[in-house]
Amino acid sequence: MRWMRAAGRGVLVLAVVLAGCVSSGARADGGDGRGPLTLATAGDLTGYLGPLLAGWNRAHPAERVTLVELPDSADETHAQMTTDLRGGDRGRFDVLNIDVNWTSEFAAAGWIRPLPPSRFPLKTFLPPVVDTATYEGRLYAVPYVTNAGLLLYRKDVLDKEGVPPPRTWAELEHDARTIAPKYGLDGYAGQFLPYEGLTVNAAEAVYSAGGSILGGEGTRVTVNSDAAREGIGFLARGVREGWIPKAALTYKEEESKQAFQDGHLLFLRNWPYAVASAKGSKVAGKIGAVTLPGPHGPGTSVLGGSNLAVNSHARHPDSAARLIAYLTSEPVQRQVLTRGALPPVRAALYQDPDLIRRFPYLPTLRTAVLTAAPRPKSPRYDQVSLVVQAVVHDALTGRQTPAAAVRRLARELDAVASR
Numbered sequence: 001m002r003w004m005r006a007a008g009r010g011v012l013v014l015a016v017v018l019a020g021c022v023s024s025g026a027r028a029d030g031g032d033g034r035g036p037l038t039l040a041t042a043g044d045l046t047g048y049l050g051p052l053l054a055g056w057n058r059a060h061p062a063e064r065v066t067l068v069e070l071p072d073s074a075d076e077t078h079a080q081m082t083t084d085l086r087g088g089d090r091g092r093f094d095v096l097n098i099d100v101n102w103t104s105e106f107a108a109a110g111w112i113r114p115l116p117p118s119r120f121p122l123k124t125f126l127p128p129v130v131d132t133a134t135y136e137g138r139l140y141a142v143p144y145v146t147n148a149g150l151l152l153y154r155k156d157v158l159d160k161e162g163v164p165p166p167r168t169w170a171e172l173e174h175d176a177r178t179i180a181p182k183y184g185l186d187g188y189a190g191q192f193l194p195y196e197g198l199t200v201n202a203a204e205a206v207y208s209a210g211g212s213i214l215g216g217e218g219t220r221v222t223v224n225s226d227a228a229r230e231g232i233g234f235l236a237r238g239v240r241e242g243w244i245p246k247a248a249l250t251y252k253e254e255e256s257k258q259a260f261q262d263g264h265l266l267f268l269r270n271w272p273y274a275v276a277s278a279k280g281s282k283v284a285g286k287i288g289a290v291t292l293p294g295p296h297g298p299g300t301s302v303l304g305g306s307n308l309a310v311n312s313h314a315r316h317p318d319s320a321a322r323l324i325a326y327l328t329s330e331p332v333q334r335q336v337l338t339r340g341a342l343p344p345v346r347a348a349l350y351q352d353p354d355l356i357r358r359f360p361y362l363p364t365l366r367t368a369v370l371t372a373a374p375r376p377k378s379p380r381y382d383q384v385s386l387v388v389q390a391v392v393h394d395a396l397t398g399r400q401t402p403a404a405a406v407r408r409l410a411r412e413l414d415a416v417a418s419r
Contacts, residue, residue: 033318037094038066048339056326063319074099074196078382085111085311095320096309097144100132101375101385103307104217107135108379112309114138119321120328125345126366132374133307136217140309142324143345145336147304148368149204150361152260152268152275155288157183165290169208169234172267172293176243180266187243189256190269192235192396194389197252199375200302201269202392204292205231207373208299213388214413218378221417224410230295233402236395249396271304272361276341289361291368301372305343343369380416387412 049067057064070077084093085106098106106112117139122130129143151172153165161179166172176187191197206213211227214220238244248256253270260268261281268274269292278284292299308324310317326332333344337355343365349355350366378384391412395405 033316034063034322035316035319036062036064036066037316037319037323046340048335048342051339052327052332052335055332056323060319060322063316063322065323078102082111085109088313093311094314094316095323096311097306098141098309100129100143100303100305100307101377101381103133103141103309104135104377105379105381106309107138107140111312112140113312113314113317114140115142115310115321120325124330124347125328126347126350126369128303128369128372128374129305129345132303132305135377141307142309142328143305144308144324144327145305145342146345146369147271147343148301148365148372149200149269149292149304150272150275150289150301150364150368151292152270153288153290154183154185154266154283154286156286157185157266158288165288166267166293167290168293168297169295169299173234173238173243176238176267177241180243183266185266186245186247186259186264188238188267188269189244189248189251189259189265190235191251191253191256192239192244192249192393193252193255194393195252196385196389198392199385199388200304201235202232202388203302203373203375204269204300205235207231207302208292208294209234210295212376213409214376214378214384214417218376218380218384218417221410221413223413224406228406228409229402232392232395232405234295235392236398236402236405239396240398249393272343272365273341275361276359289364291364291371298371301368303369303372303374305345378417380419383416384413387416 053065053067070080081093081096096112120142125143126146129146133139133141133143151165157179158165163175166175172188180187190201192201203213206223206228209227209231211225211231212222215222235244239246239249251259256268257270257274259265260274261278261283263282272289275287275289278287292301294300308327310320314320328345330346333346334349336342337344337349337359350362356362376384387409391405391409394400395402400408
């Protein structure tokens with residue numbers, strides 16, 4: 001399934017779409033809440049989803065799932081989902097696989113229904129992922145895929161230099177400035193085009209410095225801090241001094257991955273799919289992956305991934321819940337990883353020796369997820385993200401100093417929070 005190009009590739013766009021939905025009070029299925037479903041996705045890039053749904057359809061012929069594709073852009077998918085959900089009780093979508101940062105927005109708007117925690121194996125999941133599925137203390141979705149940013153590096157180059165991968169920003173900057181040019185490489189890149197990926201990169205920089213952006217489910221603005229100035233300043237300095245190439249200001253996940261796999265970068269912040277997809281590239285077998293560095297030690301990644309939620313007006317809510325339970329079961333979660341190269345939410349899979357042999361980055365990813373933080377929770381998250389993207393991009397391009405950018409962030413986010 002295609003990763004949404006926003007929160008990171010780790011975010012699937014998935015909706016169970018129901019032809020001819022009726023209002024939440026009406027049942028055309030005899031009252032047991034079961035019936036056929038249509039599953040809409042942003043595109044199955046690895047072809048893993050078809051076999052999973054075929055298994056479901058064989059076992060549940062009366063609840064057959066038909067696959068439908070939505071756009072592969074997170075922004076376009078969000079627009080289609082929200083437009084449909086705003087249309088009232090005759091919308092198409094029954095179950096939504098939403099970006100983890102949309103849970104608060106969809107729950108606050110009343111578009112998705114609370115779910116009974118006892119019906120899903122939440123205790124078997126990596127603990128931080130469950131928080132992304134809650135709003136105001138209630139479960140509104142079920143984690144399906146998780147993710148965390150990693151620092152990818154050219155292991156062959158660092159080994160030749162006899163240096164370990166960087167553990168701090170100072171070490172990253174030093175190596176990017178001094179080692180990369182010796183090998184004709186650019187130093188460091190992330191996803192710095194003004195889109196959701198820049199929000200993620202900016203949040204990781206602020207979090208790693210010990211700061212935050214919003215508090216209280218989006219009701220308090222907390223970004224005006226020394227930590228935020230330090231984090232945004234670190235990225236802006238990299239662009240200004242050249243160890244972050246200006247080309248990175250145009251990078252989303254795919255562009256940055258391609259630059260790394262084509263042998264142009266020493267370091268790259270990206271999701272682990274960029275390691276899994278490097279087979280056959282110029283850097284195959286030459287990649288290492290560690291957790292993100294911070295100012296004085298390990299940094300903090302932003303949680304990526306997707307959550308499965310049920311439309312408030314779902315026609316077949318029991319089938320929807322049963323499908324969610326199926327997609328989050330251990331055997332299916334294993335296939336999500338082995339067939340789709342998508343990080344599962346089941347904790348035990350990260351310690352499975354056979355899987356670690358196939359995906360050596362799993363222990364590192366587990367550490368990154370366990371220490372990761374969600375993006376700012378807000379029922380107006382789309383507006384929050386747009387503000388962060390615009391302001392931080394101005395700081396990276398030198399239009400504003402990091403200090404001025406943080407003050408502007410605080411003002412504009414306060415305006416969003418007070419609406």
